[in-house]
Each structure stands twice: as structure tokens, then as C-alpha cells.
Amino acid sequence: MNSTILLFLVQDGITNGAIYALLGLALVLVFAVTRVILIPQGEFVTYGALTYASLASGQMPGTAKLAVVMGIAAFVLDLFAARRALHGRKIARALAVNIALPAAVLALTVWAAAHHAPVPIAIALSLVIVASIGLSLYRLAFQPLAHTSVLVLLIASVGCHLAMQGLGLLFFGAEGQRGPVLADAALTAGPLRFTGQSLAVYGITVAFIIALWLFFGLSLYGKALRATAVNRLGARLVGIRTSLSGQIAFLLASVIGALSGILIVPITTLYYDTGFLIGLKGFIAAIIAGLVSYPVTAIAALMIGIVEAFSSFYASNFKEVIVFMLLVPVLLLRSLATPAALEEEKD
Amino acid sequence: MSALLSVSDAHIAYGKVEAVRGVSLEVADNEIVTIVGANGAGKTTLLNAVMGVLPLKGRIALAGEDLVRLEIEERVALGLSLVAEHRELFASMNVEDNLELGGFRGTRAQAASAFERVYALFPRLKERRKQLAGTLSGGEQQMLAMGRALMGAPKLLMLDEPSLGLAPIIVADIFRTIGELRSAGVSVLLVEQNAQAALKIADRAYVMELGEFILEGRASEVAANERVAASYLGFQHEGASGI
Numbered sequence: 319m320n321s322t323i324l325l326f327l328v329q330d331g332i333t334n335g336a337i338y339a340l341l342g343l344a345l346v347l348v349f350a351v352t353r354v355i356l357i358p359q360g361e362f363v364t365y366g367a368l369t370y371a372s373l374a375s376g377q378m379p380g381t382a383k384l385a386v387v388m389g390i391a392a393f394v395l396d397l398f399a400a401r402r403a404l405h406g407r408k409i410a411r412a413l414a415v416n417i418a419l420p421a422a423v424l425a426l427t428v429w430a431a432a433h434h435a436p437v438p439i440a441i442a443l444s445l446v447i448v449a450s451i452g453l454s455l456y457r458l459a460f461q462p463l464a465h466t467s468v469l470v471l472l473i474a475s476v477g478c479h480l481a482m483q484g485l486g487l488l489f490f491g492a493e494g495q496r497g498p499v500l501a502d503a504a505l506t507a508g509p510l511r512f513t514g515q516s517l518a519v520y521g522i523t524v525a526f527i528i529a530l531w532l533f534f535g536l537s538l539y540g541k542a543l544r545a546t547a548v549n550r551l552g553a554r555l556v557g558i559r560t561s562l563s564g565q566i567a568f569l570l571a572s573v574i575g576a577l578s579g580i581l582i583v584p585i586t587t588l589y590y591d592t593g594f595l596i597g598l599k600g601f602i603a604a605i606i607a608g609l610v611s612y613p614v615t616a617i618a619a620l621m622i623g624i625v626e627a628f629s630s631f632y633a634s635n636f637k638e639v640i641v642f643m644l645l646v647p648v649l650l651l652r653s654l655a656t657p658a659a660l661e662e663e664k665d
Numbered sequence: 666m667s668a669l670l671s672v673s674d675a676h677i678a679y680g681k682v683e684a685v686r687g688v689s690l691e692v693a694d695n696e697i698v699t700i701v702g703a704n705g706a707g708k709t710t711l712l713n714a715v716m717g718v719l720p721l722k723g724r725i726a727l728a729g730e731d732l733v734r735l736e737i738e739e740r741v742a743l744g745l746s747l748v749a750e751h752r753e754l755f756a757s758m759n760v761e762d763n764l765e766l767g768g769f770r771g772t773r774a775q776a777a778s779a780f781e782r783v784y785a786l787f788p789r790l791k792e793r794r795k796q797l798a799g800t801l802s803g804g805e806q807q808m809l810a811m812g813r814a815l816m817g818a819p820k821l822l823m824l825d826e827p828s829l830g831l832a833p834i835i836v837a838d839i840f841r842t843i844g845e846l847r848s849a850g851v852s853v854l855l856v857e858q859n860a861q862a863a864l865k866i867a868d869r870a871y872v873m874e875l876g877e878f879i880l881e882g883r884a885s886e887v888a889a890n891e892r893v894a895a896s897y898l899g900f901q902h903e904g905a906s907g908i
Contacts, residue, residue, distance in 0.1 A: 402734055538765065545755045545766050551718070552753035556817060557741035557770040 322509045327627040333516045333585075335623020336523040337578045341600025342607070342615040343530065344571040349609045350547035351567040353468050354460055357475045360597025361482035362575025364590060366448045367583035368490045369576075371497035373430055373440040380489030382427040385420040385447050388454035392416045395457060416457075420450045437498055445576050452572020453565055460568075461561050479594070486590035494587035497580070519581050526574070527616065539566060599626070599641060606648050667729070669694050669852050670715070670745075670821050675723035677707070677714045684710045686876045687723075692821060697843065697853045699884065701860040701897055702873035708856040709750055711873075712823050715854075716740060716747040728820065742770055744820035748827065752810040756799030760790055763798050763809055767816030775818065782849070783812040786842055804835035811842070815851070822846065823854045828862065840866055860897035864888040872897075 341359055348356045365381050372379040393416035400408060423446050430439055459478050463471055501514030534540040546553040546563035554560060579593065586592075599622055607614035622641060629640040668691040677685040685707040692698045700708050714721035717737040725732040727743050735743070755763050764783060768776040784791040787808040793801060798809055807827055814822055824843065828836040836859065844866045846853055857863035864870055870887040872880040880887060887893055 538769065541758070541762055541766055542769060544758060548755045548757055549753050551749070552755055553766075554737045555716070555741070555747055555749065555753055556767050556813060557738045558766070559736075559738045 323631070325510055327631055328624055329510055329512075329516070331624030331627035332620060333519050333623070334582075334626060335620035336519050337582055337596065338599045338603050338622055339616040339619035340523055340526060340574050340578050341597055342603035342619045343527070343612055344574040345597075345601055345604040346607065346609055346612060346615050347530075347543075348567045348571045349604070351543055352456075352460060352464070352471075352564045354471045354475055355468070355601075355609075356571055357472075357479040357594075357597070358455065358482050359571060359575050359600065360593035360595070361479060361486060362448055362452060362572045362593070363579040363582075363596050364486050364490075364588060364593030365451065365482075365579070366444050366576025367497065367579030367588045367593070368486070368495055368590070369444040369447055370440050370580045371495040371583050371588070372490065373427070373435060373443060374437065374498050375495070376431055376434045378428060378431040379444075379447070380485075381447050381451065382420075382424045382443075384485060384489070385450045385454070386417070386424050388451055388458060389416040389420040392454040392457040395462075416454065420447075423447055423450065437500065441500075441580055444580060445573055448572050448576035449569055452568045452575075455572075456564050456568035461564060464560055464564065483591055483594065486593075490590050492590065494589040494592075495583070496587050497583040499584040500581075515581075515584050522577065522581060526577070530570075543567065595638070602642065602645055605645060608652065668692060669696075669728055670854065671724075671726050672711075672715060673724045675711065675714065675721050675725070677710050677719055677721050679710075684876055685714070688873075688876075688878055690871060690878070692852050692854050695847055695850060695852060696869065697847055697855060697867045698869050698871070699855040699857060699863040699867035700871045700873055701857055701863055701887075701893075703896070704858065706873040707876040708873055709825055712747060712825050712854070712856055713749075715823065716745065718747075718749075741817060741819075744818075745823070746814040746817055746819035746821070747823045748807075748810045748814050748825060750825040750829065752806055754798040754806060754810055754813070757797060759795050759797055760801070760809055761794040763813050764790070764794075764816050767813035768818075770817060776816070779816045779818060783815055786815070786845065787812050804831050804838070807831060807835075807839060808842075811839075815846075819851065821852045821854060823856075825856050826858065827855070828857060828859045836862065860893070861888075864898075 341363070345356055345359060348354055369379040369381045393412055396412045396416065397404070397409070423443060427443055427447070430443055435443070455478060459474050460471065463474055499515045500518045503514040505512040505517065534544055542553065542558045543563050543566055545556070546558060546560060550560060553563070575597070578596070579588065582588070582596070600619065603615050603619035603622055606618035622644065625644065626637060626641050630637040633640065670692040671690070673689045675685060675688045676683060688711060700711070702708055710719060713719045715725055717732070717735060717740050721733065727740070727745055730743055732740055732743070755766065764780060765776065768779050771779065789805055790808055790812055793805060798806065801809060811824070811827070827839050827843070831839070840862050843853055843855065855863055855867065864884045864887060867884040869882065870884045871878045872887060872893055880890060880893065888898065
């Protein structure tokens, strides 16, 4: 091995690691706020990527219709939950978010698919579609279970993953797709060649992490989300709705997932079930950080990306095995470092 | 004068065990009302149920508005606030952020004036505003919990054992502040095991035993009652000791 190959592998690893970092951060966020281990995160990746790829190739993605259907179901559930205290403003707001928005997006999607919409429009539509699916998913599957144990939430999460993966097969078929690159330009620095796409990955990841940091550090809603994560009862006592925090967390997670998908679909061919594996690597990064630390998650994700790059060079058959094996020593060390077994937190 | 808070015939149960049985209570505008009683009498349970943390059978209204079906957050919006026994602060956030979140439902302008008011009431919090809530002393945490509750400009502030585990000098400080709240137009419902201090600042008092009110009246009359004096004011020590 020479230094050029070494540099190539590190570069490749960092590109993938950046994506895993985004996904890992979203997982930590969702878990901290809602105690849900978000297995369907991978489906957000797939949906985002394949919706974008479909739109770019002039096909109508089924996810736009799914967003409308889930929105209607969420609206009905909202009406039912509020049946004793219905008032106009509440209904109007639910109608706008749950039905009007996805319906408008569906109309735009039909138009965009027929007219080969330019890349920025395809990206924006894909993000909004997946975001509204994420929001409805929380309303339908997790908000009614908000008071239950982590285990119940995990099982619901697995169920959502299976259902969404099946729907992904229905919408996009079994063949893989690729999307158009975001930027054609390339940059050469010594032996390394940075494609526009990998630069976009770095840039967007860094920008998103800074944006998240500002959101949590400075904005009232960001602080409210942190407060819910730190002390759920305390947050309710100052008037922060747990459901509002959950919605924001799922909204962020679905946008992050979709964005990650859109960033990688020009680099690798994505299938209806690829997202799961990608999400799982973000999950490992989150686990290494104990599902609590954002910076450790980001660093672990970059490490995972690099380990993956090296193992696919030396032993490509065992690439996934090696990456997932990383978990064993980490879990072992963590269990030894924690003296008493951490029981399920009281609520 | 119509009551600000009125609870009538409240029953609260943990599973099949009824912890509070048929309790009725009123708090008027600008009034400090205290509920005294031994550990385990059901005082905390009652406050939590009024806030919506626990389900309650019976009727509760705040300023004429029925609360029974409302969630905690909706009760907060109507002007009810609880400083819980365990304070429920955001430990890993600083004092200022804790206070800011106390005004979560208000506007920016309301928050600015509320900050001023709370810092005037608790100058210590202003000194510590960049310190993490979890690293404050017990007394400071209690001040922060009260300050956070006041940031939302509640009509009725409910305090659950504010003196618990605090040094006597700080307890005196906290009780003086509670007295000052009345002049700021906030009514207070105070639950205390420290009956002596509570009865001194309260207008009216209820005495709770085994889930029922056994006595109610003007605080001075309650304090003068022989049985109360014997059980809660330190002439005998059995049963009234804290954790």
C-alpha cells in the first residue's frame, strides 16, 4: 500500500462517514427527545434518494401519494383525539399541515415529473415529501405510544421500518436507481481529486451540523427540545407539549435522512432496501456515543466511514462484518465502564 | 368574591388505592393558602392532580374554566403553575435558559419584563445566570424552580415543599419571597410539612390527614387549634418528621 491509496481510502471514508454522522446525529436527537430508536431512519434515506432520482428521470414517485394518505390519516386521528374540545383554529391548522401541504406537494410533483423539473426543484420536493411523511409517521405511530416503555417504542419502530420498506419496494421496484450529481466541477489537490459531489457532501454536512448547533444553542424551540430531552415532566410544567417536541425531532430526522439520501444517490446506486444498511451505520455511531453525545457520534461516524473504506479495500467480502464487529468491543467496554446496570428510566 | 381555583369532591387513586378522598378546596385572588399535614397525607398527590400530572375524579376550575379534561400544558396556558417537589429543573442547561423556557408560552416582550421581575426577586439567580442548573446549591435550585414558574406569569403558583432539605436561613428567605408574591398579584397554594412557617405567611389553611381535610379556616385559627399545635407545630414530634 502506498500513501496515495491511503489518502484515497481516507477521503472515501470521510465522505461516507459524513453521511453516517448526519444520520447518527438524527438518531441521537430523536432518542433523546422521544425515546424512540428510529429504525425507519434508513427508509427516510431511501425515500429521499429514490424520490429525487425518480423526479430527475421524469417518473412520478409514489411517496408523494403516501404523504397525502398518511396526512389524511393523521388529520382524522387529530380530530378524534380532540373530539371533546374542537375549535376552528386547531382544525384549520391540522388541515393545513396534514392535508393541504402534502396535497399541494403532490400536485407540484405531478407537474415536476411530467416536465423534467430542474435539480433544485426535485431536491426541494423530495425533502418536503419525506418531511411530511416523517411528521405523519410520528403522529400515527409514536405520539399515541408516547407514554409507553422504550421497548414498546422500539417494536413500533421495527414495524414502521418493515412497512415502509415494503412500500418502498412497491413505489420504486426492485431495481436500483441513481440520481444526477449536484455539482459537476472537480478539484485536484496533489494526488487527490475532489469531485463536486463529495465537496457538496462535506459542505452540506458541516453546514447542517452548524445549523443544528445554532438551533439548539440559541433558538427557543431548540432549547425546548433539549429541555424535553433532559426532563420531560419539567418541560411539560413550563408548557412545552411533548408532542410538539416529538414532531420537531421527527421533522429534523426525516429531513436529515432525505438529505443524506439525496447526497449519496449520485455516488452509489440505491435500492429500495439500501437505506436500512446506511441507517444502521449511523446507528452504530450513535450507540458508540451511548445515544447521548452529539460530538462523539460525529467522530465515531467518521471512524466508521474510514474503517469501512479500508475493509472494502482489503477484504471487501467482509466489509459489513468488520464494520458491525466494531460494536462488540464498544458495547463490552461500555458495560464494564457502567458499574450498575442501567435500568429503563422511570417516567 | 369568586374563587380563582376551586376544587370540589376530588378523588385521586393510585390503581385501587384512593390516596385522596372527596377533598374540596378554594383559593381566592391574591390569597396565600396552605395545606399542612404529615408525610403521606396526600398533599403532593393533590397538587399533582390539580396540575394534571395525575388523573383526578371530581371538579377543578381555574377562574371559572373547567380543567378536568385539559392536559398539563393547557393548564399552564390558563395560568396555573406548579413548582414540583423534585423541582424538575433542566439540570444540564444554565440558569438563564431554564428561566427563558419558563416563559416558553409568552412573547419576547413579556419574557424581558419577566426576567427583570424574577432577577429582582432572586438577585442570586442573576449572579449565577450562566451556571448550569444542576450545579446550583439546593436553595438556589429552589429559587430557580420558583423563578422559572414565575416567568410564565401564572395566576396561581402551587409550591410543593419549598423548604424541603434546605438550611433554615434559606427557608426564611424563600418564605419571605412567597409573602412578596401576594403584593405582585400572584395567588399561592403552598403545601408544607414545615407547618409553623407556612401558617405564619398564609391567609387560610387546610389540614390534611390520610387523604382528607380534617380542618380548615383562617391560618391564625388553625395555628391556634390544639390538635394542630400538638401534631404539627412541634409540641410533639411523632409523625411530623420529614424524610
